Amino acid sequence: MIEAFHSPASAAPIGNHTMPMEKFQLVADRAAKISGIRLLLPAPVTREDLLRVHSEDYIHAIETGNPRPLAESQKFPWSPQLYPSVLLTNGAVLAAARSALAHGIAAAVASGFHHASSQHGEGYCTFNGLVITLENLRSAGAIRTGAVLDLDLHYGNGTASLLHHRPWARALSIYGNDYCNNLSYRDISTLHHTDGPNHYSVPLPAKTDGPQLLELLQQNLPRLLHPTPPDILLYQAGADPLRDDPYSPLDLGAADLEARDRLVFEFARRHSIPVAWTLAGGYTRPVKKVVDVHLGTFRAALATHGS
Numbered sequence: 001m002i003e004a005f006h007s008p009a010s011a012a013p014i015g016n017h018t019m020p021m022e023k024f025q026l027v028a029d030r031a032a033k034i035s036g037i038r039l040l041l042p043a044p045v046t047r048e049d050l051l052r053v054h055s056e057d058y059i060h061a062i063e064t065g066n067p068r069p070l071a072e073s074q075k076f077p078w079s080p081q082l083y084p085s086v087l088l089t090n091g092a093v094l095a096a097a098r099s100a101l102a103h104g105i106a107a108a109v110a111s112g113f114h115h116a117s118s119q120h121g122e123g124y125c126t127f128n129g130l131v132i133t134l135e136n137l138r139s140a141g142a143i144r145t146g147a148v149l150d151l152d153l154h155y156g157n158g159t160a161s162l163l164h165h166r167p168w169a170r171a172l173s174i175y176g177n178d179y180c181n182n183l184s185y186r187d188i189s190t191l192h193h194t195d196g197p198n199h200y201s202v203p204l205p206a207k208t209d210g211p212q213l214l215e216l217l218q219q220n221l222p223r224l225l226h227p228t229p230p231d232i233l234l235y236q237a238g239a240d241p242l243r244d245d246p247y248s249p250l251d252l253g254a255a256d257l258e259a260r261d262r263l264v265f266e267f268a269r270r271h272s273i274p275v276a277w278t279l280a281g282g283y284t285r286p287v288k289k290v291v292d293v294h295l296g297t298f299r300a301a302l303a304t305h306g307s
């Protein structure tokens with residue numbers, strides 16, 4: 001049985017926004033009907049969890065709405081519901097990671113928030129649930145090392161910045177588009193990211209297709225295994241690389257993304273690495289196309305880890 005964590009209260013009201021907030025409930029509703037998937041409610045992360053990763057000033061801004069530019073640095077209108085909803089979003093990632101440590105694989109029907117850095121939000125991302133999760137597990141003694149594989153369409157700049165001072169963690173971001181300092185860069189050749197000793201980036205050329213993506217994954221996934229395989233892998237299974245997505249310059253269909261997910265889960269299984277996945281981005285309309293891609297990730301998980 002694969003556990004999937006989702007809270008209906010994790011969707012704060014943000015008005016008519018590029019980000020289709022309804023997708024999380026739609027994915028949860030469909031996943032709940034799949035044999036072999038059990039939907040569970042996550043607990044919120046705590047202030048202590050946030051403080052391991054984010055500054056006190058930024059947390060205060062999200063909690064109170066002041067100062068407003070900081071409280072809206074993630075590009076969502078602030079509301080009193082934002083803070084409790086984000087605690088639940090991050091809580092879903094933490095709960096999925098704990099479940100993965102126990103059972104091998106689990107899902108967070110939530111975003112990882114890979115653009116969020118220590119002092120501010122960015123690109124619809126408030127608190128970085130990926131690094132919050134790794135920090136929580138490490139301080140609890142549940143892991144010594146952790147890794148993030150980011151296959152959202154966009155480069156995971158917040159995660160990379162947060163790993164500078166966390167040599168026990170590592171991240172690999174394979175991306176076809178960029179969003180940095182709240183600006184989007186459709187042509188990724190205009191912005192070059194500097195890799196660190198524990199964070200690596202692989203830009204995808206425009207028009208990258210399914211076979212090319214799988215080949216690049218085969219080449220680059222082993223980088224996550226050094227110096228030792230991580231104690232947990234957090235996987236951002238983005239739906240925005242889809243060719244129909246308004247931000248995607250790639251040539252990837254839903255079946256290509258399901259093959260991607262399957263390859264990632266097979267890699268984790270082969271190396272005995274527990275893996276928890278998050279939904280990450282997806283902006284295709286109608287939203288059903290995004291939901292279909294996310295359901296493909298569930299099918300891939302059942303194919304590789306279902307019993």
Ligand SMILES: [Zn+2]
Nearest residue numbers: 152153154281
């Ligand atoms: Zn994205």
